[in-house]
Amino acid sequence: xxxxxxxxxxxxxxxxxxxxxxxxxxxxxxxxxxxxxxxxxxxxxxxxxxxxxxxxxxxxxxxxxxxxxxxxxxxxxxxxxxxxxxxxxxxxxxxxxxxxxxxxxxxxxxxxxxxxxxxxxxxxxxxxxxxxxxxx
Numbered sequence: 001x002x003x004x005x006x007x008x009x010x011x012x013x014x015x016x017x018x019x020x021x022x023x024x025x026x027x028x029x030x031x032x033x034x035x036x037x038x039x040x041x042x043x044x045x046x047x048x049x050x051x052x053x054x055x056x057x058x059x060x061x062x063x064x065x066x067x068x069x070x071x072x073x074x075x076x077x078x079x080x081x082x083x084x085x086x087x088x089x090x091x092x093x094x095x096x097x098x099x100x101x102x103x104x105x106x107x108x109x110x111x112x113x114x115x116x117x118x119x120x121x122x123x124x125x126x127x128x129x130x131x132x133x134x135x136x
Contacts, residue, residue: 019080020044023072030075031068035061040089047082052089061086105129 023044028036038057042050049072053061061068065084072081105113109129116122 019076022076023049026075030071035064035068042087044081047080048085049081049083050085050087052087055088058086058088105133109133 020041020043023030023041027039027041031039039051039053039061042052044050049069051058051061061084068084069081073079105126113122113126113129116125
């Protein structure tokens with residue numbers, strides 16, 4: 001039985017090494033949710049981990065390469081990854097919307113809001129005013 005196992009597992013490990021499979025499965029936990037949201041591990045060959053991401057993300061990750069390599073190697077339990085290679089890949093999820101900066105209300109509007117007694121109504125009217133003055 002022991003003689004058959006290497007012959008059976010060799011083809012599977014040629015396609016995907018155990019370390020590569022672990023990276024694919026635990027990528028979010030290894031690099032964190034922020035980096036995992038914009039990257040995907042592609043393959044691990046010869047000490048080089050290939051990561052798919054967009055161009056601007058690749059530039060950021062080049063600066064974080066020593067930390068990423070350290071995290072990956074710590075998760076794998078050995079020094080498996082020595083270099084990172086980045087390949088162009090379109091983002092997989094919907095674009096992240098960023099909140100717009102608050103628009104200051106004109107003094108005349110702010111003065112009238114001070115006369116409103118209810119704090120909830122005052123806040124709602126202030127949000128409405130900011131939306132109106134943002135489009136102008």
